[in-house]
Amino acid sequence: MTIHHQPGKERIDAVRGFNRFYTRQIGLLDEGLLKSVFSLTEARVLYELAHRDGLTATDLARDLGLDPGYLSRLLKKFEERGLVERVATQADARRSSITLTPAGRAAFAPLNQGSHDQVAALLDRLSAPEQDRLVRAMQTVQRLLGESAEPKVPYMLRPLQVGDIGWIIHRQGLLYAQEYGWDETYEALVAEILGAFVKSYDPKWERSWIAEREGEVVGSVFLVRQSDAVAKLRLLYVEPSARGLGIGRRLVEECIGFARTKGYKTVTLWTNDVLTSARRIYEAAGFKLANQEHHHAFGKDLVGQNWNLEL
Amino acid sequence: MTIHHQPGKERIDAVRGFNRFYTRQIGLLDEGLLKSVFSLTEARVLYELAHRDGLTATDLARDLGLDPGYLSRLLKKFEERGLVERVATQADARRSSITLTPAGRAAFAPLNQGSHDQVAALLDRLSAPEQDRLVRAMQTVQRLLGESAEPKVPYMLRPLQVGDIGWIIHRQGLLYAQEYGWDETYEALVAEILGAFVKSYDPKWERSWIAEREGEVVGSVFLVRQSDAVAKLRLLYVEPSARGLGIGRRLVEECIGFARTKGYKTVTLWTNDVLTSARRIYEAAGFKLANQEHHHAFGKDLVGQNWNLEL
DNA sequence: TCATTTATTTGACTTAGTCAAGTATCTGTT
DNA sequence: AACAGATACTTGACTAAGTCAAATAAATGA
Missing domain, CATH: 3.40.630.30 (Gcn5-related N-acetyltransferase (GNAT))
Incomplete structure (x- = not known):
């Protein structure tokens, strides 16, 4: 049995404050990447495709919280530009597995680098122990709010x-x-x-x-x-x-x-x-x-x- | 002298991972509030107006990262609906100080409550010590990334x-x-x-x-x-x-x-x-x-x- | 006084995203 | 085998949301 605890008002306000803060933070980071040919959502899709294999449209829509119709058009545009390939899965002809073409990877690379550099610049303002504390705090947040996948090694x-x-x-x-x-x-x-x-x-x-x-x-x-x-x-x-x-x-x-x-x-x-x-x-x-x-x-x-x- | 430290790749990746995670997290929270008459940006503006006094359009645009033109129209719409009042500041006739009217506060209240309840539900899934850890971790992130406004009481x-x-x-x-x-x-x-x-x-x-x-x-x-x-x-x-x-x-x-x-x-x-x-x-x-x-x-x-x- | 800057507004756009109604395929049940 | 749902997408028809550049009006500094 899990015991539920009435969260206190200060805690709720603290979390809401953090949400507002991080909304702005993400907005700032995204601004820098807005120069590129890709929209923010396109960039998110490319990121997923670059880092995971055998994704289907449904996977992407679920994980990124996108409208299936919007995503469909977006992928069609990518395909026309030669950035992705779609291959119907043999198990299910409705689905197709989406992969980046070499051209797609080439298009993603500068985007990825830009995001990397931006975060590097952000971290660079902090001392090494502060960077450590930041990363640990982020991981704590992610672990507590995330799907909390059981760690491979329990202890x-x-x-x-x-x-x-x-x-x-x-x-x-x-x-x-x-x-x-x-x-x-x-x-x-x-x-x-x-x-x-x-x-x-x-x-x-x-x-x-x-x-x-x-x-x-x-x-x-x-x-x-x-x-x-x-x-x-x-x-x-x-x-x-x-x-x-x-x-x-x-x-x-x-x-x-x-x-x-x-x-x-x-x-x-x-x-x-x-x-x-x-x-x-x-x-x-x-x-x-x-x-x-x-x-x-x-x-x-x-x-x-x-x-x-x-x- | 501040010593700058080359941030390691794992740290950068961890921060980028957190950004992706929290982008999604904020998206999920916002979805729930999308039912209301107000757009997300409108809600953010209302929040700021409800919690701070004597704001000008420039303040809002800066703090929320909004386009001044867009904000101007948004405020005009609010004014027409009787939600806000704008009074030119005596120091500078170009600026006007924006305040919520009672009607504006009334319109904001359910929105605010919705966001509050949503966060409460999120926290409720965690035990009390976990909630504490979450809040502390968020405050750490905010302190490290934020403008680090000096605390009122240094210690x-x-x-x-x-x-x-x-x-x-x-x-x-x-x-x-x-x-x-x-x-x-x-x-x-x-x-x-x-x-x-x-x-x-x-x-x-x-x-x-x-x-x-x-x-x-x-x-x-x-x-x-x-x-x-x-x-x-x-x-x-x-x-x-x-x-x-x-x-x-x-x-x-x-x-x-x-x-x-x-x-x-x-x-x-x-x-x-x-x-x-x-x-x-x-x-x-x-x-x-x-x-x-x-x-x-x-x-x-x-x-x-x-x-x-x-x- | 006049050039520059700042605060805000307006016009003319584009884009990003939504919603509902399709089509094709799969799954479970009878 | 057949058919009533589900699913996985696709397409059409929108609209809200946001951008960019130019305009206006007031302040500031030399």
């Missing part, structure tokens, strides 16, 4: 990098504050744990896994050595936006696998009973509840639990 | 909130890795310091200041109690994008002011000689170099320095 695991622990502290602090009302002392605890982890990190006995999805950190877990026989799993966390992909289970499995190969006898972990989805993962992995006790922390009354897995 | 100081310390750890870790090649142990050190700060925070004797600019954290500093007489300034930091606004100096001044009112005799701090811009701030504030020593940390050979300010 990948990688080792810790500079910036990760701060990010994880930030996200966990915010997340548990939002979801459970925990105060800033939880974020501070995470900071202390991770600071100490990196400082005393022993690659032979300890490890961390960061789950990344489309370049964003969406989960993590840390395994630290408590004694020769006991490894402790710490700070398992998965972004709400990336839940349901099995990332949590996978992270726990990686920990257990690592602990096995290193010869640990037990994996232990401490958690709180309110974290139900985490508990389900631990149970599924074979952990047993060893003991629990009431305690007051992070501004709440909580039940702390120790779980163990004998290997 | 503001506020106390620590949940999520801040993780963010600061994240940014400092990345920043010093990029600028000075420091390794992950610096980030870990920041994490330990801030974790301990929050954990043992004594509001009577200690304080933190977060500098925020347009909703983004762009700087911070922490003042901790070392003894009855000595306060220690820690982790002064300003985002590169927000430098030159005097944020660093302001943060240090706040620390000194706080230390004075609390009756501390000395403010001390530890830094490294490579952090030259920070050092300049300390010198300007009256700090004197007490001693320095070579040390190896964060993967580098460094010169650590202690600075003191007698109050």
